[in-house]
Amino acid sequence: xxxxxxxxxxxxxxxxxxxxxxxxxxxxxxxxxxxxxxxxxxxxxxxxxxxxxxxxxxxxxxxxxxxxxxxxxxxxxxxxxxxxxxxxxxxxxxxxxxxxxxxxxxxxxxxxxxxxxxxxxxxxxxxxxxxxxxxxxxxxxxxxxxxxxxxxxxxxxxxxxxxxxxxxxxxxxxxxxxxxxxxxxxxxxxxxxxxxxxxxxxxxxxxxxxxxxxxxxxxxxxxxxxxxxxxxxxxxxxxxxxxxxxxxxxxxxxxxxxxxxxxxxxxxxxxxxxxxxxxxxxxxxxxxxxxxxxxxxxxxxxxxxxxxxxxxxxxxxxxxxxxxxxxxxxxxxxxxxxxxxxxxxxx
Amino acid sequence: xxxxxxxxxxxxxxxxxxxxxxxxxxxxxxxxxxxxxxxxxxxxxxxxxxxxxxxxxxxxxxxxxxxxxxxxxxxxxxxxxxxxxxxxxxxxxxxxxxxxxxxxxxxxxxxxxxxxxxxxxxxxxxxxxxxxxxxxxxxxxxxxxxxxxxxxxxxxxxxxxxxxxxxxxxxxxxxxxxxxxxxxxxxxxxxxxxxxxxxxxxxxxxxxxxxxxxxxxxxxxxxxxxxxxxxxxxxxxxxxxxxxxxxxxxxxxxxxxxxxxxxxxxxxxxxxxxxxxxxxxxxxxxxxxxxxxxxxxxxxxxxxxxxxxxxxxxxxxxxxxxxxxxxxxxxxxxxxxxxxxxxxxxx
Numbered sequence: 001x002x003x004x005x006x007x008x009x010x011x012x013x014x015x016x017x018x019x020x021x022x023x024x025x026x027x028x029x030x031x032x033x034x035x036x037x038x039x040x041x042x043x044x045x046x047x048x049x050x051x052x053x054x055x056x057x058x059x060x061x062x063x064x065x066x067x068x069x070x071x072x073x074x075x076x077x078x079x080x081x082x083x084x085x086x087x088x089x090x091x092x093x094x095x096x097x098x099x100x101x102x103x104x105x106x107x108x109x110x111x112x113x114x115x116x117x118x119x120x121x122x123x124x125x126x127x128x129x130x131x132x133x134x135x136x137x138x139x140x141x142x143x144x145x146x147x148x149x150x151x152x153x154x155x156x157x158x159x160x161x162x163x164x165x166x167x168x169x170x171x172x173x174x175x176x177x178x179x180x181x182x183x184x185x186x187x188x189x190x191x192x193x194x195x196x197x198x199x200x201x202x203x204x205x206x207x208x209x210x211x212x213x214x215x216x217x218x219x220x221x222x223x224x225x226x227x228x229x230x231x232x233x234x235x236x237x238x239x240x241x242x243x244x245x246x247x248x249x250x251x252x253x254x255x256x257x258x259x260x261x262x263x264x265x266x267x268x269x270x271x272x273x274x275x276x277x278x279x280x281x282x283x284x285x286x287x288x289x290x291x292x293x294x295x296x297x298x299x300x301x302x303x304x305x306x307x308x309x310x311x312x313x314x315x316x317x318x319x320x321x322x323x324x325x326x327x328x329x330x331x332x333x334x335x336x337x338x339x340x341x342x343x344x345x346x347x
Numbered sequence: 348x349x350x351x352x353x354x355x356x357x358x359x360x361x362x363x364x365x366x367x368x369x370x371x372x373x374x375x376x377x378x379x380x381x382x383x384x385x386x387x388x389x390x391x392x393x394x395x396x397x398x399x400x401x402x403x404x405x406x407x408x409x410x411x412x413x414x415x416x417x418x419x420x421x422x423x424x425x426x427x428x429x430x431x432x433x434x435x436x437x438x439x440x441x442x443x444x445x446x447x448x449x450x451x452x453x454x455x456x457x458x459x460x461x462x463x464x465x466x467x468x469x470x471x472x473x474x475x476x477x478x479x480x481x482x483x484x485x486x487x488x489x490x491x492x493x494x495x496x497x498x499x500x501x502x503x504x505x506x507x508x509x510x511x512x513x514x515x516x517x518x519x520x521x522x523x524x525x526x527x528x529x530x531x532x533x534x535x536x537x538x539x540x541x542x543x544x545x546x547x548x549x550x551x552x553x554x555x556x557x558x559x560x561x562x563x564x565x566x567x568x569x570x571x572x573x574x575x576x577x578x579x580x581x582x583x584x585x586x587x588x589x590x591x592x593x594x595x596x597x598x599x600x601x602x603x604x605x606x607x608x609x610x611x612x613x614x615x616x617x618x619x620x621x622x623x624x625x626x627x628x629x630x631x632x633x634x635x636x637x638x639x640x641x642x643x644x645x646x647x648x649x650x651x652x653x654x655x656x657x658x659x660x661x662x663x664x665x666x667x668x669x670x671x672x673x674x675x676x677x678x679x680x681x682x683x684x685x686x687x688x689x690x691x692x693x694x
Binding site: 051069070071079081082084085088089092101102103104105106113116121124126232258261262264265268287288290291292293295 | 398416417418426428429431432435436439448449450451452453460463468471473579605608609611612615634635637638639640642
């Protein structure tokens with residue numbers, strides 16, 4: 001690749017870059033140290049000038065001097081692909097803006113070595129801090145160790161544990177809204193499939209369902225509530241039980257889209273028309289909700305947005321720019337598709 | 348957390364660990380330097396002894412001394428979640444065995460800064476080498492730069508470009524087998540939805556389809572072959588065109604499961620019974636294939652296995668243990684489910 005050469009083909013310096021980009025040397029330095037508060041247009045101009053001149057700052061030296069890795073670690077346990085990819089995408093978008101890299105470290109929430117394993121990533125200088133997703137973000141032993149050692153971390157969780165910043169979606173409110181949607185369609189017997197018992201989100205969604213039913217003065221029969229584990233198979237098994245009840249629920253609310261896909265298959269096997277005979281809704285709005293037959297009514301979670309905010313809060317902490325309690329609670333959006341319709345028994 | 352203490356509560360040394368684990372000091376050192384050829388049982392014993400004694404080797408020093416990051420980078424562009432999560436899982440499994448970490452770096456195959464961006468990860472000492480997935484693994488400019496600078500890398504690709512090791516699935520063979528399955532069921536008019544034109548895999552799968560049709564002496568009408576892009580919408584749009592042909596294809600082979608889900612929805616909208624009126628097959632065996640209605644016949648790709656092998660080859664190269672041309676071609680497995688059946692027009 002040919003590059004524009006400085007006069008005597010000598011190695012370009014930071015002065016050359018500053019001159020070409022028409023900014024101060026300090027600004028060039030700030031761009032290459034990934035410091036915040038550099039205007040995007042300025043940053044672009046500096047990077048373009050550096051590229052033009054083939055300027056290569058000594059970046060290993062930068063890492064040693066800053067005593068920072070310029071890498072953050074994402075911790076999670078046994079994820080749904082769509083969920084964790086959305087988290088990764090959001091986090092990478094911010095990392096890129098700040099000149100950081102993302103290291104992924106799935107680990108077992110119940111693993112005996114969890115704490116040692118995580119701390120050693122920081123002690124080895126591999127990462128500067130951690131982004132924790134559920135259920136790792138609710139592991140009190142790990143959270144205690146991170147806090148004690150002053151290691152920057154941000155939790156994706158709605159549960160208040162310790163002082164670390166947390167970012168989450170208001171699951172209860174979203175589930176309340178979905179349940180109200182079913183009630184507005186005339187449904188009274190609404191089955192509910194819970195998610196994994198170790199995830200706070202499952203309990204919050206259940207609370208939203210209960211609140212909506214009570215708000216409408218509707219009773220909840222214990223036989224309508226089934227325990228699932230957030231996977232397809234558990235939704236399928238739960239629906240097979242719910243669909244043999246007499247009288248049968250006229251709607252089923254599954255706590256995530258994977259389980260709702262299982263409900264759809266169980267209903268198709270019994271030759272039930274959806275939504276004419278049974279309304280079904282999921283939660284999350286994964287791509288799958290859109291591909292289902294019929295397409296699923298669900299709650300669109302702003303997962304990527306959660307990761308964007310959590311990563312920005314983390315990077316500001318790592319760079320010493322913020323120490324306050326930052327807690328964010330984001331809202332979901334009800335997405336109506338063809339899997340829910342009027343109650344077959346009328347309003 | 349309470350730990351067993353050495354006699355005078357002094358800090359444990361490498362000698363203490365060697366004594367407790369009943370191995371030589373050299374072996375302890377090899378375990379902590381993630382060198383290969385330590386027996387798993389020995390490794391476990393050393394780690395257990397280190398844990399028992401709360402021994403903490405100076406791992407930052409280890410990284411500086413070894414001039415290695417003990418991190419590898421995974422490069423990819425715009426992935427399907429299930430595919431990239433399987434790659435990440437396979438890669439992490441081997442990384443864990445070797446004491447390495449995985450950094451993820453999605454990047455644009457057509458981005459102007461791709462080469463600078465990737466090389467800088469190595470120049471900054473953030474990673475020791477790269478695992479490249481499609482289509483980045485077929486970017487000749489990037490491959491040329493990595494080779495020129497002697498940066499270890501392994502390609503997930505079937506295309507021979509340069510000398511770097513490559514690992515792939517035999518897509519042509521798998522597509523040939525799926526097409527033969529449809530022909531055995533009596534289908535002669537078989538529609539085909541291609542994947543993204545920039546991915547070699549799409550062309551290989553098409554070649555397999557052509558080979559099977561020719562092998563059975565069947566003609567291929569140009570109108571039966573539609574261009575897709577590997578996403579749901581492109582499969583849906585292609586099927587809407589294919590299903591208006593007269594005579595209509597009796598089977599549609601979509602080049603991945605996402606597009607096959609789109610074919611199913613287009614068929615459901617036309618009230619076609621599957622497989623009675625139309626057989627549909629996908630490719631990849633993503634979880635979605637199993638959740639579809641009806642569940643999809645597809646080809647189960649050993650994606651995780653590809654990542655396991657590619658990562659092991661990469662780590663051996665980084666550790667200087669191998670320099671030969673390592674090329675691996677893995678086989679897929681035909682998975683018959685309910686979306687394919689006998690041709691409605693008879694054999």
